[in-house]
Amino acid sequence: xxxxxxxxxxxxxxxxxxxxxxxxxxxxxxxxxxxxxxxxxxxxxxxxxxxxxxxxxxxxxxxxxxxxxxxxxxxxxxxxxxxxxxxxxxxxxxxxxxxxxxxxxxxxxxxxxxxxxxxxxxxxxxxxxxxxxxxxxxxxxxxxxxxxxxxxxxxxxxxxxxxxxxxxxxxxxxxxxxxxxxxxxxxxxxxxxxxxxxxxxxxxxxxxxxxxxxxxxxxxxxxxxxxxxxxxxxxxxxxxxxxxxxxxxxxxxxxxxxxxxxxxxxxxxxxxxxxxxxxxxxxxxxxxxxxxxxxxxxxxxxxxxxxxxxxxxxxxxxxxxxxxxxxxxxxxxxxxxxxxxxxxxxxxxxxxxxxxxxxxxxxxxxxxxxxxxxxxxxxxxxxxxxxxxxxxxxxxxxxxxxxxxxxxxxxxxxxxxxxxxxxxxxxxxxxxxxxxxxxxxxxxxxx
Amino acid sequence: xxxxxxxxxxxxxxxxxxxxxxxxxxxxxxxxxxxxxxxxxxxxxxxxxxxxxxxxxxxxxxxxxxxxxxxxxxxxxxxxxxxxxxxxxxxxxxxxxxxxxxxxxxxxxxxxxxxxxxxxxxxxxxxxxxxxxxxxxxxxxxxxxxxxxxxxxxxxxxxxxxxxxxxxxxxxxxxxxxxxxxxxxxxxxxxxxxxxxxxxxxxxxxxxxxxxxxxxxxxxxxxxxxxxxxxxxxx
Numbered sequence: 080x081x082x083x084x085x086x087x088x089x090x091x092x093x094x095x096x097x098x099x100x101x102x103x104x105x106x107x108x109x110x111x112x113x114x115x116x117x118x119x120x121x122x123x124x125x126x127x128x129x130x131x132x133x134x135x136x137x138x139x140x141x142x143x144x145x146x147x148x149x150x151x152x153x154x155x156x157x158x159x160x161x162x163x164x165x166x167x168x169x170x171x172x173x174x175x176x177x178x179x180x181x182x183x184x185x186x187x188x189x190x191x192x193x194x195x196x197x198x199x200x201x202x203x204x205x206x207x208x209x210x211x212x213x214x215x216x217x218x219x220x221x222x223x224x225x226x227x228x229x230x231x232x233x234x235x236x237x238x239x240x241x242x243x244x245x246x247x248x249x250x251x252x253x254x255x256x257x258x259x260x261x262x263x264x265x266x267x268x269x270x271x272x273x274x275x276x277x278x279x280x281x282x283x284x285x286x287x288x289x290x291x292x293x294x295x296x297x298x299x300x301x302x303x304x305x306x307x308x309x310x311x312x313x314x315x316x317x318x319x320x321x322x323x324x325x326x327x328x329x330x331x332x333x334x335x336x337x338x339x340x341x342x343x344x345x346x347x348x349x350x351x352x353x354x355x356x357x358x359x360x361x362x363x364x365x366x367x368x369x370x371x372x373x374x375x376x377x378x379x380x381x382x383x384x385x386x387x388x389x390x391x392x393x394x395x396x397x398x399x400x401x402x403x404x405x406x407x408x409x410x411x412x413x414x415x416x417x418x419x420x421x422x423x424x425x426x427x428x429x430x431x432x433x434x435x436x437x438x439x440x441x442x443x444x445x446x447x448x449x450x451x452x453x454x455x456x457x458x459x460x461x462x463x464x465x466x467x468x469x470x471x472x473x474x475x476x477x478x479x480x481x482x483x484x485x486x487x488x489x490x491x492x493x494x495x496x497x498x499x500x501x502x503x504x505x506x507x508x509x510x511x512x513x514x515x516x517x518x519x520x521x522x523x524x525x526x
Numbered sequence: 527x528x529x530x531x532x533x534x535x536x537x538x539x540x541x542x543x544x545x546x547x548x549x550x551x552x553x554x555x556x557x558x559x560x561x562x563x564x565x566x567x568x569x570x571x572x573x574x575x576x577x578x579x580x581x582x583x584x585x586x587x588x589x590x591x592x593x594x595x596x597x598x599x600x601x602x603x604x605x606x607x608x609x610x611x612x613x614x615x616x617x618x619x620x621x622x623x624x625x626x627x628x629x630x631x632x633x634x635x636x637x638x639x640x641x642x643x644x645x646x647x648x649x650x651x652x653x654x655x656x657x658x659x660x661x662x663x664x665x666x667x668x669x670x671x672x673x674x675x676x677x678x679x680x681x682x683x684x685x686x687x688x689x690x691x692x693x694x695x696x697x698x699x700x701x702x703x704x705x706x707x708x709x710x711x712x713x714x715x716x717x718x719x720x721x722x723x724x725x726x727x728x729x730x731x732x733x734x735x736x737x738x739x740x741x742x743x744x745x746x747x748x749x750x751x752x753x754x755x756x757x758x759x760x761x
Binding site for chain 2: 443447
């Protein structure tokens with residue numbers, strides 16, 4: 080286990096000396112979030128004062144070199160506690176505003192936050208995005224109290240979202256995490272998390288900070304690493320998540336590559352954990368669930384189908400290397416159908432992901448090429464999901480997601496077959512029990 | 527009569543015998559070098575091939591995409607055998623040159639020396655061609671994926687251009703290294719590249735601005751996103 084320290088600036092080192100130690104840390108990674116960061120800092124400050132007045136708390140802003148004055152705004156944002164009826168604030172909230180080192184990205188920002196948490200020997204940490212508009216002081220309590228009082232190590236968020244909001248989560252991150260590790264964490268790449276100081280130290284000790292984890296892969300990596308390390312995990316209901324629109328320049332392909340890269344890399348690292356996991360279990364949910372109005376989301380299905388079809392035509396040699404022959408044949412059979420009928424069924428999508436994971440492990444081609452070549456397939460699947468859920472309520476759409484998750488779980492033996500034939504030998508008894516059911520269920524793909 | 531026999535017949539025969547006696551050891555040496563070279567070539571090729579198989583060289587090449595690249599180039603032999611055979615033929619060529627040198631004949635010596643002096647150029651050219659081939663495959667695949675993800679209709683054309691551009695560049699560099707028509711290669715490459723740039727400039731600026739505009743819009747413009755953009759949150 081590594082004990083090397085993440086480099087911090089001289090000012091940050093001095094602040095750490097001044098503060099000494101703390102009970103709670105809330106981290107806010109930021110990059111040009113002037114519009115929203117003030118609200119986030121206020122919500123966190125109020126949340127800490129209202130729900131944890133007896134604890135020594137630190138707010139850390141880890142900034143990626145904002146040019147719009149975000150760090151200065153974090154440093155000077157003030158809260159009028161009297162107007163919020165908070166009069167018994169017992170300890171001062173310390174603030175540390177620091178740039179981070181390393182590869183530019185959210186993961187590197189988190190690494191600095193983890194390092195500060197380790198130096199201050201905090202008991203509980205939370206991280207929240209700086210672009211949030213819907214964060215309230217209650218989020219701080221919901222993310223930290225399960226750690227401080229219930230003995231959990233990791234708290235994942237649970238949001239209310241539109242059925243077309245978070246499609247990477249719905250079609251990939253949630254079903255695959257659940258099928259692999261057996262924990263039904265609905266928002267594994269949510270962005271807001273609570274975790275213990277010990278888990279922060281565990282994260283720091285992993286040698287992943289030069290990989291996709293340093294960028295957008297951090298969220299899924301934190302979740303899978305927490306489960307695989309045996310941490311006690313739970314969820315907290317945070318209501319609706321409303322945040323500033325993502326940077327238009329941010330590339331879907333790059334985001335997808337980082338999330339899938341982190342997922343597949345975790346699969347490689349934790350093969351011994353997920354290969355023995357047979358069924359999924361519900362994860363405890365804290366908070367008070369309620370319904371809120373969600374803004375409608377407009378989706379251009381024809382455009383997504385068009386991207387998918389171009390991929391099928393132009394990337395055929397690459398997809399043939401990634402996918403099993405059967406899988407590719409079924410995709411090709413969709414080529415002649417009209418836009419409205421071009422649908423990738425659940426079983427076929429699961430095969431695509433499991434084939435891609437196996438090819439990633441075998442290094443049959445450069446991994447970056449493999450991950451990026453899956454973008455049109457993902458868009459094709461997203462278009463299929465949108466078409467299948469048009470006119471359905473959020474609850475009915477959620478049932479479709481649940482069905483996909485069950486397909487991922489049911490077809491896990493398919494993953495074993497393609498992932499590592501040697502591993503197949505060691506889990507053969509489990510496979511024998513599941514194969515009959517899988518063959519029956521997956522039969523629709525062949526027909 | 528005796529003089530005649532001595533001068534006309536025996537003298538040349540004696541001379542021939544003398545020459546044969548001079549050359550014979552060299553011939554023998556040449557034969558030994560050739561035989562030794564053949565054996566060394568076979569042994570080296572055989573053992574290196576076996577060693578590479580044992581250490582999993584073929585698997586490594588498979589992971590790096592070299593096998594696929596070889597298949598695409600019509601080479602069906604596995605990499606271990608390819609390296610073994612290359613080594614075999616390299617030793618054979620070197621042994622042949624050394625064997626010819628053992629004859630100690632001026633023209634053959636000169637030929638062998640010039641052949642040896644050319645070997646580094648041959649090796650450099652081969653390395654350039656190989657590197658160019660693999661690099662062009664890697665880059666053209668990256669370009670193809672990026673172009674498809676960007677929704678550019680002529681993605682395959684763009685990828686093919688990048689592949690052939692790199693391979694032609696590597697070919698030109700290799701030919702220059704071999705000293706084959708150096709000036710023609712450089713001038714030819716310059717003319718081709720200059721011609722492409724000039725044609726593009728004329729198309730854009732002078733000849734058919736509207737036509738070029740329409741053509742480029744039709745061929746290169748990504749599918750319109752602004753008019754029908756969605757606000758799907760993938761994250």
